[in-house]
Amino acid sequence: MEKQWILESVAADGSRVTSQIRQFPFRIGRDSDNDLIVAAVGLSRRHAVISQDISSLLRLTDLNSTNGTFVNRDRIEGSCLLKDGDIVHFGSAEFRIQHKEPLPEETYTNASMHTMVILPGAELSEYFVPHEEEFHALLAGSGLGGAAQPIVHAHDGSIFAYELLGRAKLPPLPNSPIRLFELALALGKEVALSVAFREYGLRRIAPHLPGVPIFVNTHPKETFTEDFFRSTCKIVEQFPTLDLVVEVHETAITETKQMKALAERFKSIGVRFAYDDFGAGQARLAELGDIPAHFIKFDMGLIREIDRASARKRRVVSDLVKLVLDFGSTPLAEGVETEEEAHICREIGFTLIQGFLTGRPIPVEQFSK
Numbered sequence: 001m002e003k004q005w006i007l008e009s010v011a012a013d014g015s016r017v018t019s020q021i022r023q024f025p026f027r028i029g030r031d032s033d034n035d036l037i038v039a040a041v042g043l044s045r046r047h048a049v050i051s052q053d054i055s056s057l058l059r060l061t062d063l064n065s066t067n068g069t070f071v072n073r074d075r076i077e078g079s080c081l082l083k084d085g086d087i088v089h090f091g092s093a094e095f096r097i098q099h100k101e102p103l104p105e106e107t108y109t110n111a112s113m114h115t116m117v118i119l120p121g122a123e124l125s126e127y128f129v130p131h132e133e134e135f136h137a138l139l140a141g142s143g144l145g146g147a148a149q150p151i152v153h154a155h156d157g158s159i160f161a162y163e164l165l166g167r168a169k170l171p172p173l174p175n176s177p178i179r180l181f182e183l184a185l186a187l188g189k190e191v192a193l194s195v196a197f198r199e200y201g202l203r204r205i206a207p208h209l210p211g212v213p214i215f216v217n218t219h220p221k222e223t224f225t226e227d228f229f230r231s232t233c234k235i236v237e238q239f240p241t242l243d244l245v246v247e248v249h250e251t252a253i254t255e256t257k258q259m260k261a262l263a264e265r266f267k268s269i270g271v272r273f274a275y276d277d278f279g280a281g282q283a284r285l286a287e288l289g290d291i292p293a294h295f296i297k298f299d300m301g302l303i304r305e306i307d308r309a310s311a312r313k314r315r316v317v318s319d320l321v322k323l324v325l326d327f328g329s330t331p332l333a334e335g336v337e338t339e340e341e342a343h344i345c346r347e348i349g350f351t352l353i354q355g356f357l358t359g360r361p362i363p364v365e366q367f368s369k
Contacts, residue, residue: 003100003101004020004021004099004100004101005020005050005058005098005099006018006019006020006098006099006100007021007036007098008096008098009093009094009095009096021035021058024050024051024052025049025050025051026049026050026051028043028047028050028090029044029045029047029063029090030044030045031045031046034046038090038093040091040092040093042067042091042093043065043067043093044064044067044091046063047062047063047090048060048061048062048069048090055081057082058081058082058083058097059079059081059082060079061078061079062076065090065091066091067091068089068091069088069089069090071086071087071088072086073089084097084099085097085098085131085132085134087130096132131172131183132187134170134172135173135183135184135187137170138170138180138193139189139192139193143168143173144166144168144169144197144200145167145175145363145364146165146167146197146200146201146204146205147165147167147361148162148165148201148205148214148361148362148364149163149362150359150362151215151352151353152352152354152358152359153352153353154333154342154345154350154352155346160213160352161213161214161243161245162205162209162212162213162215163214163215163247163354164202164214164215164216165201166194166196166197166198166200166201166217177197180193181193181219190219191221191225194217194218194219197217199231199235202214202216202239204364204365205364205367206239206242208367209367210242211241213243213245213272214242214244214245215245215246215274216244216245216246216247217247217276218246218247218249220248220252223249223252224252232244232266232271233269236269236270236271243272244272245271245273245274246271247273247274247297248273248276248293249275249277250276250277250279252275254287256290259291260290263291272294273294274295274297274332275288275296275297276297278296278320279298279301279302279320285323288323288327292327292328295330295331295332295352296329296332297334298317298320298332298333298350299334299335300335300355303317303334303335304335304341306341307338307341307343307344314344314348317348321348321350322349325349325351330352331350331352332351332352332353333345333352333353333354333355334355335355336354336357336358337356339357341355341357342358
């Protein structure tokens with residue numbers, strides 16, 4: 001069945017409204033002679049028009065509207081091409097353009113009954129997320145990528161372990177995990193993205209590094225869930241030679257009862273754990289001693305330019321390193337980029353170092369060569 005172009009919007013009551021683009025040109029505005037009538041404050045009487053381009057895409061033209069037409073939150077001047085998944089604002093009224101199999105006729109909304117009430121001058125709404133379809137394809141395994149960054153011994157630079165890092169290779173999605181998690185947050189899919197990155201990376205790298213510690217990241221929302229522990233057990237069973245280290249955010253330590261239980265469960269299956277981003281939040285030192293992790297990863301904010309830091313800051317970091325060692329944990333300095341930083345880290349007692357100085361992330365594919 002031939003695909004159809006559809007405009008999807010969100011009504012004042014929060015329900016999704018779909019309007020089929022049945023003919024070209026397709027006109028949008030407040031007047032009753034438009035193909036899509038949007039009685040929203042801020043729309044011009046004849047606001048914009050959509051036509052079919054020779055490229056088989058759609059061309060959107062702003063009809064010199066007062067409050068503008070935006071594609072993926074950028075105001076257009078004149079016209080531009082639209083593609084499947086683009087987010088379009090006519091003034092402050094938000095739509096998503098989709099190219100899909102036709103919906104049952106009864107699911108379309110009569111455009112003349114579609115009313116959106118939006119205050120003049122309101123910021124552009126964000127009901128839809130750009131590239132949502134590609135993101136769901138990523139979660140399903142299409143375009144997943146990964147890298148592994150070395151973690152080295154501070155005293156001689158020899159490799160101790162690797163940390164797995166997620167990547168995407170699916171344009172137009174960003175490659176950066178930070179940007180990808182921003183997108184995941186907008187869609188409520190942070191845990192799903194964390195799981196996808198972790199499982200993909202381990203499948204690609206674990207068989208090639210038997211016995212080498214591999215640090216994996218977790219999202220705070222999954223740390224204490226049964227699904228997370230079950231998936232960890234499955235990983236251990238699947239890769240019996242894997243030396244797995246699970247990173248949990250330092251804020252987890254404030255959930256004392258849950259963290260103690262999780263530490264015991266990790267121990268029962270032979271998995272070590274690390275507190276990540278130590279020093280970035282409000283984790284309390286008393287709990288750090290009650291539930292010591294195998295590794296404490298000091299946040300790069302404490303490490304960056306430590307060679308230029310005041311004597312007071314160096315003393316604070318040094319005292320924290322000594323405390324971590326007293327608890328029986330291994331201190332790891334993250335974000336080390338210069339030899340001067342590395343020298344101070346060695347001087348104040350860090351056991352492990354991670355950063356661009358000692359090793360940039362390596363694509364996981366290289367480990368199978």
